[in-house]
Amino acid sequence: MIWKFLRGAALAALPAAAIAAAPVDAFAAGTLRIGMTASDIPLTTGQTDQGGEGMRFMGYTLYDALVNWDLGSAEKPSVLTPGLAVEWGVDEADKTKWTFKLREGVTFHDGSAFNAEAVVWNLDKLLKEDSEQYDPRQAAQGKSRIPAVSSYKAVDDLTLEIVTREPDATLPYQLAWIMMSSPANWETQGKDWEKVASSPSGTGPWKLDSFVPRERAELVPNPDYWDGTRVPKLDRLVLLPLPEPNARSAALMSGQVDWIEAPAPDLVPALEGNGFQIVSNTLPHNWTWHLSRLEGSPWNDLNVRKAANLAIDRESMKQLLGGLMVPAKGFLPPSSQWFGKPEFDVRYDPEEAKRLLTEAGHGPDNRLKVKALISPSGSGQMLPLPMNEFIQQNLAEVGIDVEFEVVEWNTMINIWRAGAESENALGTQSINFSYFIQDPFTGLIRHLSCDLIAPNGTNWGHYCDPEMDALFKEIRNTFDPEAQDEVMRRTHEKYVNEALFLMVTHDVAPRALSPKVKGFVQAQNWFQDFAPITIEE
Amino acid sequence: MLTYFIQRLVYVVPVALGVSVFCFLLVHIAPGDPLTAVMPIDATAEQQAAMRAAYGFDKPLPVQFLVWLGNALAGDLGNSIATGRPVAGEVMRAVGNTLILAFAASLIGFSLGILFGFIAGYFKDTPIDRAVTALSITGVSVPNYWLGIVLVVIFSVMLGWLPSTGAGPGGSSAWRWDVEHLRFIVLPAVTLSVVPMGIVARTVRALVGDVLSQDFVTALAAKGMGRAGILRHVMRNVAPTTLSVVGLQLGYLLGGSILIETVFNWPGTGFLLSNAIFQRDLPLLQGTILVLALFFVFVNLLVDLVQPLVDPRIKRT
Numbered sequence: 077m078i079w080k081f082l083r084g085a086a087l088a089a090l091p092a093a094a095i096a097a098a099p100v101d102a103f104a105a106g107t108l109r110i111g112m113t114a115s116d117i118p119l120t121t122g123q124t125d126q127g128g129e130g131m132r133f134m135g136y137t138l139y140d141a142l143v144n145w146d147l148g149s150a151e152k153p154s155v156l157t158p159g160l161a162v163e164w165g166v167d168e169a170d171k172t173k174w175t176f177k178l179r180e181g182v183t184f185h186d187g188s189a190f191n192a193e194a195v196v197w198n199l200d201k202l203l204k205e206d207s208e209q210y211d212p213r214q215a216a217q218g219k220s221r222i223p224a225v226s227s228y229k230a231v232d233d234l235t236l237e238i239v240t241r242e243p244d245a246t247l248p249y250q251l252a253w254i255m256m257s258s259p260a261n262w263e264t265q266g267k268d269w270e271k272v273a274s275s276p277s278g279t280g281p282w283k284l285d286s287f288v289p290r291e292r293a294e295l296v297p298n299p300d301y302w303d304g305t306r307v308p309k310l311d312r313l314v315l316l317p318l319p320e321p322n323a324r325s326a327a328l329m330s331g332q333v334d335w336i337e338a339p340a341p342d343l344v345p346a347l348e349g350n351g352f353q354i355v356s357n358t359l360p361h362n363w364t365w366h367l368s369r370l371e372g373s374p375w376n377d378l379n380v381r382k383a384a385n386l387a388i389d390r391e392s393m394k395q396l397l398g399g400l401m402v403p404a405k406g407f408l409p410p411s412s413q414w415f416g417k418p419e420f421d422v423r424y425d426p427e428e429a430k431r432l433l434t435e436a437g438h439g440p441d442n443r444l445k446v447k448a449l450i451s452p453s454g455s456g457q458m459l460p461l462p463m464n465e466f467i468q469q470n471l472a473e474v475g476i477d478v479e480f481e482v483v484e485w486n487t488m489i490n491i492w493r494a495g496a497e498s499e500n501a502l503g504t505q506s507i508n509f510s511y512f513i514q515d516p517f518t519g520l521i522r523h524l525s526c527d528l529i530a531p532n533g534t535n536w537g538h539y540c541d542p543e544m545d546a547l548f549k550e551i552r553n554t555f556d557p558e559a560q561d562e563v564m565r566r567t568h569e570k571y572v573n574e575a576l577f578l579m580v581t582h583d584v585a586p587r588a589l590s591p592k593v594k595g596f597v598q599a600q601n602w603f604q605d606f607a608p609i610t611i612e613e
Numbered sequence: 614m615l616t617y618f619i620q621r622l623v624y625v626v627p628v629a630l631g632v633s634v635f636c637f638l639l640v641h642i643a644p645g646d647p648l649t650a651v652m653p654i655d656a657t658a659e660q661q662a663a664m665r666a667a668y669g670f671d672k673p674l675p676v677q678f679l680v681w682l683g684n685a686l687a688g689d690l691g692n693s694i695a696t697g698r699p700v701a702g703e704v705m706r707a708v709g710n711t712l713i714l715a716f717a718a719s720l721i722g723f724s725l726g727i728l729f730g731f732i733a734g735y736f737k738d739t740p741i742d743r744a745v746t747a748l749s750i751t752g753v754s755v756p757n758y759w760l761g762i763v764l765v766v767i768f769s770v771m772l773g774w775l776p777s778t779g780a781g782p783g784g785s786s787a788w789r790w791d792v793e794h795l796r797f798i799v800l801p802a803v804t805l806s807v808v809p810m811g812i813v814a815r816t817v818r819a820l821v822g823d824v825l826s827q828d829f830v831t832a833l834a835a836k837g838m839g840r841a842g843i844l845r846h847v848m849r850n851v852a853p854t855t856l857s858v859v860g861l862q863l864g865y866l867l868g869g870s871i872l873i874e875t876v877f878n879w880p881g882t883g884f885l886l887s888n889a890i891f892q893r894d895l896p897l898l899q900g901t902i903l904v905l906a907l908f909f910v911f912v913n914l915l916v917d918l919v920q921p922l923v924d925p926r927i928k929r930t
Contacts, residue, residue: 290880290888291779291784292783
């Protein structure tokens with residue numbers, strides 16, 4: 077009986093063997109398949125969701141902004157470059173009035189013309205709630221990106237005027253977030269954004285070919301793209317949401333995708349051993365402890381802040397992360413155009429740290445106790461638990477005892493919005509929050525502005541210094557980009573010299589690529605250009 | 614008999630209502646703000662309040678529940694906060710994918726489980742029995758997400774025979790029952806079938822052993838009935854309890870597995886649930902839990918209704 081059964085089982089197994097023997101996916105040459113960390117396809121209608129990753133894969137691919145980021149260089153920090161606007165400037169007499177000259181001859185994917193009316197229509201889509209095309213979902217993503225914009229109008233077909241609430245030289249950076257979708261296409265789709273989502277139309281180098289929610293999106297090149305140097309060389313770009321890091325790595329190693337975002341650090345050696353390329357570059361991101369400056373906080377003492385910054389052994393932490401970090405030398409990455417020349421050298425010097433703590437009145441008999449808020453995971457948080465435990469050990473060695481309050485990531489976001497004074501902050505004196513720091517506002521202004529003290533804004537620690545506020549005002553009022561960079565540098569020097577944060581590290585946005593992928597240049601930016609990439613079979 | 618059917622059908626109503634209250638409360642007592650997922654991280658308090666009002670989260674909980682229940686009864690489970698798409702459509706698409714996976718896994722799990730159970734029960738206390746029992750205990754005890762990862766490492770990464778993620782080369786909307794697509798279902802289905810296979814095998818083994826030791830079997834043998842005839846009687850006696858166990862396990866398979874669907878990126882209900890949980894997408898979470906719970910209730914009802922057909926004793930009571 078058993079033998080009969082075994083024979084039957086062997087016969088039953090035959091179809092399974094036939095299935096296993098079939099070859100693993102054969103795709104056309106020139107198809108790049110990317111495993112994203114997002115759990116869904118980012119919003120396709122224009123203003124994307126899913127954070128920086130959404131803009132990277134569904135914003136700067138299908139669309140353009142008036143002002144784009146230059147993503148062509150890996151060596152130097154990325155800067156702004158003309159996008160759908162060829163030039164712009166502020167009125168000499170009235171510093172709130174900006175004029176944008178638009179690019180001539182640009183068409184949307186549906187063939188309709190891009191002009192100043194289309195820009196006004198797009199701004200209304202985000203800001204004017206009674207306009208027909210107002211889209212709450214895109215507004216939720218885009219409105220907070222352009223706080224400076226007060227009004228706008230089309231002067232002629234190719235000239236646009238934007239008026240800001242007050243003089244604000246950071247307007248071009250704000251506009252680099254705003255994607256232009258086609259008004260004609262929205263009309264064709266029955267004025268229904270849900271329908272536009274399946275057949276969107278932008279001006280970007282890629283067009284959406286097909287899209288299955290939560291599973292895949294396929295993009296094809298736009299051969300008529302206005303910038304001939306950025307017409308994609310690939311035949312097709314396939315985007316797959318693969319939120320689970322192990323599933324992502326397995327998909328790469330089994331040849332189902334050619335590229336994954338953010339491989340888990342502990343899998344990097346295995347991937348490299350199997351011939352995959354690990355690419356990374358400095359990213360405008362930082363991983364800090366944002367310090368509370370409320371009355372009674374131990375971080376109000378400059379010596380304590382400096383001591384903590386000198387106590388962290390960042391090189392050893394780098395080893396902990398498999399080399400995938402840039403040790404902090406300031407609040408901005410060392411390669412930033414706004415780094416400047418701060419006098420305080422952020423380094424590992426435990427002896428100096430102990431000396432500064434003694435000066436601040438602490439010692440072996442009077443150890444300093446601090447309470448810190450951390451999360452076990454979260455977007456951009458890298459590996460928060462081992463990293464914070466590492467810091468706890470470093471600080472203990474110089475005489476600072478850290479007690480952690482660990483809260484779940486979404487709860488932490490809410491505490492961050494509520495500020496250090498909120499009772500939800502559980503009496504902590506710092507919050508371990510990683511920051512997107514790509515432009516003057518997100519990079520410096522929003523963290524320490526007096527008028528942005530939480531819950532009105534994102535100044536979590538209630539810091540307020542008139543001298544710093546004057547610098548922020550100067551940034552907003554310096555319209556010459558080079559002069560503005562100079563003010564940014566002075567501001568950053570103050571950030572570092574006064575050790576306003578516990579400055580730990582910067583992420584390097586690692587991605588793992590199949591050896592077949594050629595020609596990718598990883599810009600020092602959250603967004604990337606997929607146009608020059610080819611696949612070598 | 615008719616009373617029995619009506620009784621079973623009526624029981625479903627309070628159970629379904631209880632389930633809906635429970636899943637509504639469950640997602641609301643969990644910490645976290647559903648709007649975190651959809652708003653840029655530094656959206657102002659004013660923008661957040663506007664959004665909260667737009668989704669009705671500013672109303673008291675009982676009001677929110679009644680509005681939700683009213684809409685749910687009309688077949689409208691609301692729109693997902695994170696994607697803006699109707700929840701009903703999202704859930705039904707995911708249910709379709711989970712059904713495909715559950716069908717494949719039950720085909721493997723139940724047939725092998727019953728077969729192994731029968732063999733072990735028939736050869737009770739022999740090395741064959743011990744081998745089958747060891748296999749089924751392993752099946753029940755091994756964490757299946759771990760098994761899934763191991764299978765992926767062996768069959769996808771090392772041997773390159775089978776794909777490790779997704780539901781077909783063109784996504785689940787292009788699903789077909791052909792070799793190219795079936796290759797995608799092999800690993801998740803095998804992984805998912807291991808637990809039900811173990812449970813069914815153990816149950817059937819115990820039942821077969823028990824029935825074989827009963828007097829009527831001895832009597833049948835004494836009357837000269839052949840082995841095949843006796844086995845037929847054993848099967849009929851074993852069937853009702855096996856059916857109950859299979860029904861429960863089917864409910865478990867239809868619920869989709871968060872872990873397995875996440876490991877294999879299978880776009881079913883488990884995958885949808887895990888996304889909804891991480892994004893605090895309350896309408897999606899509520900809708901998915903409700904549909905799954907109702908599925909479970911429905912499968913149990915079905916089992917209850919089929920029971921009298923295979924076990925005349927229930928009909929007599």
